[in-house]
Amino acid sequence: MAGPTRTPTLADVAAAAGVSLSTASLTFSRNKPVSESTRQRVLSAATALGYAGPNALARNLRQGRSGVIGIALGPLSTAFRDPAALPLLDAVCEGLESAGLGLLLMGDNEDVDHSQIPLDGVIYMICGRETWAAQADLAARGVPMVVVEGPTWPGTTFVDIDHRAGVAALAAHLRDLGHRRVATMTLQPSHPERERLAGLREVFPDAHVIGACESDLSAAQIMAATYLETAPDVTAVVCHSDVQAAAVILESTRRDLRVPEDLSVSGFDGVATPWLDLELTTVVQPFAEKGRATARAMLARINGEPVSDVLLSVQLRIGGSTGPA
Template sequence: MPRLSDRDAEGVCAVSGQRPTLAAVAARAGVSPSTASLAFSGAGPVAQETRERVLAAARELGYAGPDPLARSLRQGRSGIVATLIGERLLYAFRDPVAVGLLDGLAEVLSSLDSGLLLISGDATRTGPTPDQVARTPMDAVIFAMCGRDDDPLLDHFIGRGIPVVAVDGPHREDVAVLDVDDYGGSMALARHLAELGHRRIATVTLPSRLDGHRGPMSDERRAQVGFADVRQRLKAVEDVFGRVPVVETPTNIIEEGQQAAALLLAAPPAERPTAIVAQSDLLAVGVIRAALDSGLRVPDDLSVVGFDGIETPWLDHYVLTTVEQPYVEKGRVAGRMVAEFLAGRRPDDVRLPIEVRIGTTTAPPAAAGTLAP
């Protein structure tokens, strides 16, 4: 029986179920393995004719390129930057702030030759667990849409020696923190309402914990707010007005803001809030919808403020009074902080600037005799 030549054997590997090797490509192209490697990387003094011959041989053999796992082992990097999302993955694509942050992050990571791995929670809004990520290789982790102060994943990653960038918290010395002035922005909004003459204020908050709770925030939950941004935004309002009614939402979507506001606006006119501070613009849109559904005029009967500065096409002619934060740039900065870690340097914590935007959803409270019933 005739024996296959080396070259014939190399040609068979593409259809035999075995992965073609760089050595096989080099033999087919008539060059050394090191020259073939340089031809694939695009680095080094390789003539264009030689590079084309190597690539043609690779196509013939069905060789897609060097094994990324082997390359990562040589470089000591996986090429993966994990981004944690505390809720279901769907949330990341429904929230404009989350979408903008991920877009800015991906923009920077692509220049680092790193891929973005999204790790989400489940349908019960329970975030990823240490068991889920224990065997996942990664070069760095970004707590992008979770960051609970007592998140067990923090100690897991720190214990593995994986650098962590925490967006909006948690604030710990062993992680690099990127945030905005949640307290200062919310304080400015609260003072704006106070200067307009409002005294009956209520707040619709983001989740204090990812446990699906919906409704008034009890004293116990107030004492256990797990997210720094929620805690700071609420503290700022109560530092201006004292203790206020608080309704907590389980997730940051318009419908939850609408449901929370309906609960607050069901009070008798004399007890109903004249202004509602929503901890996000999406929640604020829901508050405005609930007000209009109740026959209230915004801002005549109810002033509404938000936080984030997203586009709000749902509001027609209204311009929301809010705090604008640079959420796309936030993603870019998070990516640059990862780059610092990958270069062996510990990045400084970063606080990005915010700006208060006074829109058309706030006004002085109506006189007692002119309140809508």
């Protein structure tokens, strides 16, 4: 009975092509030019032997690299339910993949041991948590980190948007429409949440906080139903995500409240809300630009290049969900 077939090696390819091992290696790595005739001879020998090429992971590890960037998204079971997460993640992945890097999705579960995962860098995004057990270990290992929208851990590069200015501009728009009694639906405590609430307080220091919930349509509509059941004496609700705003509008409509005639509603993010029959007044954040900035910062960090924190501007978009008080 024949023994198991041995996997061909680069040395086998070099011998079959009649070249040195270093020449065969240069043919695959392209670090230095190899004549076209030699290159074709090496590639033909590789094809004949069934040699697929050098092991990329082993090569990277020899160079002190794994070729993998971790992307921490918070609870993975809910990370992709927020429509604000997808365009940002798309832009980040596009920038990293174009540099030949692999991506590893990571949750923020405190019970998962990340100490044995070989990573060139980590991007912490869409998490919102102020602490992460893996952060201390990654910092101790010297793994470069880029943090999107907080927290501002020492030694990390910070990519953010101007939450406060965006909500302050939105609040000023409502004030100019004559609104004085305003309520707000917030996100869970986090850096973005604190900044957005501070922007609202600049214009409406006494704005009533309805409560905090995730950017989830069902959860936000339940919270809106509980609040509107009390017939609150407010003329506008400022939501800290477009999904929350859509939930308030849907619940208002269910209760025969007209938007914006009876209640003005606004959001934050600038995501598509096709389930509404009116355009939402919202603060539009630059998802693609933020994602590209995050990828650039990560690439600079892993290459040992200097990189500064990034703060991107946002834009107020006035739609049909807000009107005169």
